[in-house]
Amino acid sequence: MVDSLKRPQEDSLKKADFEEIRPGIKAPASDTILTPRFYTTDFEEMAQMDISINEDELRAILEEFRTDYNRHHFVRDEQFEQSWESIDGETRRLFVEFLERSCTAEFSGFLLYKELGRRLKGKNPVLAECFNLMSRDEARHAGFLNKAMSDFDLQLDLGFLTKSKDYTFFKPKFIFYATYLSEKIGYWRYITIFRHLESHPENCIYPIFRFFENWCQDENRHGDFFSAIMKSQPSILNDWKAKLWCRFFLLSVFATMYLNDLQRKDFYGSIGLDARDYDIHVIRKTNDSSGRVFPVILDVDNPEFVDRLDIAAAANSRIVEIGKSSQPKAVKVLRQVPHIANIGWQMLRLYLMKPIDMAPMREVIH
Numbered sequence: 001m002v003d004s005l006k007r008p009q010e011d012s013l014k015k016a017d018f019e020e021i022r023p024g025i026k027a028p029a030s031d032t033i034l035t036p037r038f039y040t041t042d043f044e045e046m047a048q049m050d051i052s053i054n055e056d057e058l059r060a061i062l063e064e065f066r067t068d069y070n071r072h073h074f075v076r077d078e079q080f081e082q083s084w085e086s087i088d089g090e091t092r093r094l095f096v097e098f099l100e101r102s103c104t105a106e107f108s109g110f111l112l113y114k115e116l117g118r119r120l121k122g123k124n125p126v127l128a129e130c131f132n133l134m135s136r137d138e139a140r141h142a143g144f145l146n147k148a149m150s151d152f153d154l155q156l157d158l159g160f161l162t163k164s165k166d167y168t169f170f171k172p173k174f175i176f177y178a179t180y181l182s183e184k185i186g187y188w189r190y191i192t193i194f195r196h197l198e199s200h201p202e203n204c205i206y207p208i209f210r211f212f213e214n215w216c217q218d219e220n221r222h223g224d225f226f227s228a229i230m231k232s233q234p235s236i237l238n239d240w241k242a243k244l245w246c247r248f249f250l251l252s253v254f255a256t257m258y259l260n261d262l263q264r265k266d267f268y269g270s271i272g273l274d275a276r277d278y279d280i281h282v283i284r285k286t287n288d289s290s291g292r293v294f295p296v297i298l299d300v301d302n303p304e305f306v307d308r309l310d311i312a313a314a315a316n317s318r319i320v321e322i323g324k325s326s327q328p329k330a331v332k333v334l335r336q337v338p339h340i341a342n343i344g345w346q347m348l349r350l351y352l353m354k355p356i357d358m359a360p361m362r363e364v365i366h
């Protein structure tokens with residue numbers, strides 16, 4: 001459906017080579033295994049959840065959400081009021097792509113939380129209000145990013161995106177693992193960029209990054225909310241299946257980011273960051289954060305971990321290169337198969353690496 005609507009515009013080709021569905025409205029990037037997804041879940045199961053054993057913490061988080069620390073934060077100031085033609089060529093393309101991916105990920109959170117807020121209303125009031133207030137935050141984040149895209153003469157039609165994207169169904173416990181991680185990794189991504197540009201202001205070529213410090217606190221609070229929900233459902237954290245799933249989600253989230261970012265290292269380069277160092281830092285920090293709630297975390301400091309990610313990232317680059325060639329589709333797929341198999345193999349080996357069990361460490365802390 002999206003394909004039939006794609007209409008290259010001469011104007012956009014000149015500027016950044018993007019396809020538009022209407023003038024100034026960018027066609028959403030086509031879905032691959034590495035693009036941000038939209039989620040749906042079993043709303044009834046979530047509504048029936050008994051949160052009583054951790055209700056105090058959840059109510060405390062709800063109070064924080066109600067306080068709305070960032071009510072006045074997302075206001076475009078005079079720093080945006082200039083022409084951004086100076087960001088051109090490949091940097092411009094990478095910038096728009098970064099904004100689009102971030103906007104889509106934020107908007108995906110908005111849609112899921114909004115729907116959860118609606119469906120849980122009257123059935124599980126504490127959770128319903130938390131979800132509503134988180135959807136408020138994500139709407140601001142997505143809106144701010146989409147407005148930033150308009151500085152580059154493009155925007156996303158979020159209504160169109162809502163209808164055209166596929167939704168992935170996850171049972172509630174998988175939604176919790178996945179959203180907890182995406183909120184925490186989002187926090188570490190934003191704060192790491194912010195801190196880097198704070199110490200290297202000459203690399204801050206566009207003002208949106210200055211907003212990341214308060215912005216990422218929203219993501220941190222969202223992550224804490226999911227952590228509190230998981231603690232209210234000990235069964236999803238304390239059996240052998242939980243350990244296997246936590247490993248799976250940690251690895252999926254880390255590998256997806258790594259493969260995506262290494263493919264776009266020029267974007268990170270344009271703001272003075274080394275994509276690989278940046279990702280390794282974000283992975284370490286997110287892994288450590290996860291250790292406060294997950295029963296296991298990954299042994300990311302073992303050199304084998306990054307080595308295998310590097311092999312997978314190189315295979316991914318080959319897949320992308322082959323995809324860009326002008327050969328017939330069947331030939332391209334055949335040439336891609338060994339690289340896809342290689343990534344699969346690396347992921348399997350990474351998954352089977354001995355994880356770090358957090359239970360004994362928590363006992364020491366207690």
Ligand SMILES: [Fe+2]
Nearest residue numbers: 106138141219
């Ligand atoms: Fe967000």
Ligand SMILES: [Fe+2]
Nearest residue numbers: 109183219222
């Ligand atoms: Fe968030």
